[in-house]
Amino acid sequence: MIGALFYPARTSFSNNNLRYTRKESTVSEIGISISWKDIFEASGMDQNDKKKVVEFVKYLISNPNMKNEPPLIREGMIISFITANLRQFKQTLSSQRFFPHINSDRVIGEVILVLKQMSLHYLQPKLEDWLENSINFAVIEDLFPLRDKGRGQNTYRSMILEYLNTALAYNEVRYNFNSVVNIFKYNVLERYLPEIFQRRRFIYNEIKRVEKFDLDYDEYIEYAKIIFLIKSSAFTKVPMSTGSGTKKANINETQRLSMSMPEFIMKLGRSMKESLPFLTDRAIVTAIKSNFKERQTSLNEASARLFYIIGSRYQDYKHYSKIDRGAESLDKSWFNVVRSNSRFYGFNEKMVAELYMIAGDNMW
Amino acid sequence: MRGNKFWENFILIAIVFVIVHTFLSDLGLLLRWSIDIRNLIIFAGLFFDTLFTVEFIVRSVVRGRKKQLMTYWVYQRGWVDFLSSVPLLLLSSGPQVFILLSSGTGEGLAAIGALNILKIVKAIRVTRVLRLIRVMKIFGKIKNADSKMAQHHTSTISTIAVSIVLFVIIVFTFTVGDPLGKAVSERRTHYEDLIDVVIQETRSSELLADILAGDELGLRLIKEDTVLFTKIPPNLWDAALSYEDYIEVQESGYELAVSVEDISRKSALYNIRVFCIIIALVTGFMLFYTRHFVQTISDVLFVVIRGFRERGYTLQVKVPEEYEDHEIFELAKFYNDRYLPAKLKNIHKSKMKKESSLSMKDLFKFWDQKPDQ
Numbered sequence: 011m012i013g014a015l016f017y018p019a020r021t022s023f024s025n026n027n028l029r030y031t032r033k034e035s036t037v038s039e040i041g042i043s044i045s046w047k048d049i050f051e052a053s054g055m056d057q058n059d060k061k062k063v064v065e066f067v068k069y070l071i072s073n074p075n076m077k078n079e080p081p082l083i084r085e086g087m088i089i090s091f092i093t094a095n096l097r098q099f100k101q102t103l104s105s106q107r108f109f110p111h112i113n114s115d116r117v118i119g120e121v122i123l124v125l126k127q128m129s130l131h132y133l134q135p136k137l138e139d140w141l142e143n144s145i146n147f148a149v150i151e152d153l154f155p156l157r158d159k160g161r162g163q164n165t166y167r168s169m170i171l172e173y174l175n176t177a178l179a180y181n182e183v184r185y186n187f188n189s190v191v192n193i194f195k196y197n198v199l200e201r202y203l204p205e206i207f208q209r210r211r212f213i214y215n216e217i218k219r220v221e222k223f224d225l226d227y228d229e230y231i232e233y234a235k236i237i238f239l240i241k242s243s244a245f246t247k248v249p250m251s252t253g254s255g256t257k258k259a260n261i262n263e264t265q266r267l268s269m270s271m272p273e274f275i276m277k278l279g280r281s282m283k284e285s286l287p288f289l290t291d292r293a294i295v296t297a298i299k300s301n302f303k304e305r306q307t308s309l310n311e312a313s314a315r316l317f318y319i320i321g322s323r324y325q326d327y328k329h330y331s332k333i334d335r336g337a338e339s340l341d342k343s344w345f346n347v348v349r350s351n352s353r354f355y356g357f358n359e360k361m362v363a364e365l366y367m368i369a370g371d372n373m374w
Numbered sequence: 375m376r377g378n379k380f381w382e383n384f385i386l387i388a389i390v391f392v393i394v395h396t397f398l399s400d401l402g403l404l405l406r407w408s409i410d411i412r413n414l415i416i417f418a419g420l421f422f423d424t425l426f427t428v429e430f431i432v433r434s435v436v437r438g439r440k441k442q443l444m445t446y447w448v449y450q451r452g453w454v455d456f457l458s459s460v461p462l463l464l465l466s467s468g469p470q471v472f473i474l475l476s477s478g479t480g481e482g483l484a485a486i487g488a489l490n491i492l493k494i495v496k497a498i499r500v501t502r503v504l505r506l507i508r509v510m511k512i513f514g515k516i517k518n519a520d521s522k523m524a525q526h527h528t529s530t531i532s533t534i535a536v537s538i539v540l541f542v543i544i545v546f547t548f549t550v551g552d553p554l555g556k557a558v559s560e561r562r563t564h565y566e567d568l569i570d571v572v573i574q575e576t577r578s579s580e581l582l583a584d585i586l587a588g589d590e591l592g593l594r595l596i597k598e599d600t601v602l603f604t605k606i607p608p609n610l611w612d613a614a615l616s617y618e619d620y621i622e623v624q625e626s627g628y629e630l631a632v633s634v635e636d637i638s639r640k641s642a643l644y645n646i647r648v649f650c651i652i653i654a655l656v657t658g659f660m661l662f663y664t665r666h667f668v669q670t671i672s673d674v675l676f677v678v679i680r681g682f683r684e685r686g687y688t689l690q691v692k693v694p695e696e697y698e699d700h701e702i703f704e705l706a707k708f709y710n711d712r713y714l715p716a717k718l719k720n721i722h723k724s725k726m727k728k729e730s731s732l733s734m735k736d737l738f739k740f741w742d743q744k745p746d747q
Contacts, residue, residue, distance in 0.1 A: 340689065343714075
């Protein structure tokens with residue numbers, strides 16, 4: 011079992027610091043080899059330049075093509091744009107009109123830093139609110155009892171928050187966290203999971219009989235919330251062994267570069283377990299695998315397959331307060347559209363069909 | 375632009391008022407409202423007819439200058455504007471006010487002896503029907519649906535229906551004859567014959583006056599400017615009777631005023647009936663047909679067009695089972711089952727490739743917006 015390879019659970023944790031921490035990560039992931047520390051200490055930027063950078067970022071964010079996108083998606087789109095046009099972007103920033111007196115790498119670093127701060131600023135109150143009000147930690151305590159009893163529910167909260175603050179330092183984690191924002195915002199789990207448990211059809215049977223998950227629907231909802239909160243951390247980078255030594259990679263890079271997926275799961279799982287020792291190995295594997303297509307999951311991983319579908323649906327979710335008269339409802343439309351291409355998206359076709367029925371019956 | 379909007383709103387309000395006016399003019403007759411009120415309604419009719427005639431002329435001139443006169447007449451319902459203005463002014467409210475003013479001078483209908491009263495009244499009766507065309511004018515003004523297409527189609531089908539109803543009424547009036555006009559004619563003939571028979575047989579004006587005074591419809595008998603009898607004192611005549619309430623029968627040198635009030639009331643009731651049919655027809659189209667059209671045509675197209683135009687819009691069209699074999703829903707099914715999956719797949723692929731909707735040009739625009747920096 012992969013779980014056996016994890017580090018043993020840690021029993022002492024840091025204080026209940028609810029503020030996010032700035033991680034000393036590098037921006038090498040977009041092709042610039044400079045650390046945040048370098049940017050801060052040696053950016054060579056005066057206050058005026060920094061102000062210009064902030065204005066520039068605000069301008070990019072307000073671009074008509076993405077002004078309707080949520081902050082995390084906007085950030086991802088800008089970073090993708092910079093990555094795809096790095097050379098031109100650098101040239102432009104070095105031109106007389108922009109920052110001729112500053113190294114363009116540093117300017118890009120500052121741009122990304124500003125973007126990141128904006129996203130974290132957007133996320134922080136949400137995280138605190140969810141952990142405080144949306145998750146029933148009494149249920150979590152029952153599901154995942156801590157070895158050191160009597161620590162209280164705040165311990166779970168602070169562990170999760172600390173872990174998320176660390177994970178959210180990664181661009182791709184933040185980008186993929188958009189699905190979580192939507193899922194919490196629109197109470198997706200509270201709506202779909204009771205329906206699934208009430209109908210007792212395919213998904214229910216997969217969870218209960220094949221995956222052998224013996225939870226009631228209210229417990230399963232809280233479980234799912236925890237999984238969704240940590241799901242995106244599969245996009246953090248872990249050191250992976252390659253033919254040319256060790257290289258840091260996230261889930262996408264591991265897949266793209268044909269690195270060993272079990273090794274990735276094991277290493278990421280270990281680091282998650284270190285920060286979230288109360289979680290079972292099974293929960294951690296489910297969280298990681300809920301980023302995987304169906305064919306990459308095992309038969310008994312129905313929850314991961316279900317969460318992958320729900321996560322994908324809400325990653326690019328656009329909420330319309332009023333649906334056009336001649337149109338189907340939001341979720342019903344989406345599930346029906348992807349149903350015919352389930353294999354392409356890596357969804358379980360029967361699960362999508364059932365979610366489509368649920369959405370249709372409830373006009374979601 | 376602002377003046378134009380004011381004008382359009384003014385006309386819209388005038389249309390609403392004139393529809394109410396059309397109804398009230400007949401209701402006043404039916405319920406025997408006071409002559410003053412009925413006269414006021416007649417003057418208001420002249421005001422509205424003049425207003426719509428001016429509107430029609432102004433629109434025609436403006437469109438004519440832009441060489442769009444045919445477009446205005448044919449596609450923008452200029453013909454409706456015409457039929458509901460000029461003929462009414464010339465054949466209905468104009469003559470009505472003329473008769474009213476002439477009788478108001480105290481000389482009575484005799485003062486317009488040059489005119490063939492019967493023909494005028496008949497023309498008025500026919501052209502009154504044209505007033506109902508105004509109900510159609512409201513279609514060009516009221517936005518009863520978000521969809522231009524729905525509005526246009528509802529307006530077209532209503533125009534066809536109302537025009538056909540009015541056309542049939544007019545054709546019947548001129549061919550088969552107007553039953554109410556016929557009743558007036560018969561009454562006239564009856565009293566002409568009565569005067570003729572009594573005078574031929576007895577040659578006694580007193581007897582004729584006695585007979586007609588005892589008749590409930592006889593109002594006044596005059597011979598050579600001598601009033602042989604009158605049921606209404608001459609000074610109250612104009613205040614008590616409208617020209618629509620009686621007819622003048624001239625026979626053997628006698629002038630007999632005979633009441634046709636009962637016939638006028640039947641005529642008013644008939645007009646109100648036609649008015650209600652047309653209002654119900656138009657309202658029915660506006661409420662039910664527009665709704666049906668919007669649900670089965672324009673809403674479908676609206677969703678499809680949005681799906682074509684907006685990258686992130688992936689809502690499917692609702693396809694009701696009962697209509698799924700309609701061509702429009704065949705299109706919707708194609709959009710739902712082929713286009714949207716392909717579109718979503720495409721979006722997914724471009725996300726995988728991390729394509730961005732930003733361009734390098736956007737960067738330069740930033741500095742272009744800030745020339746001072």
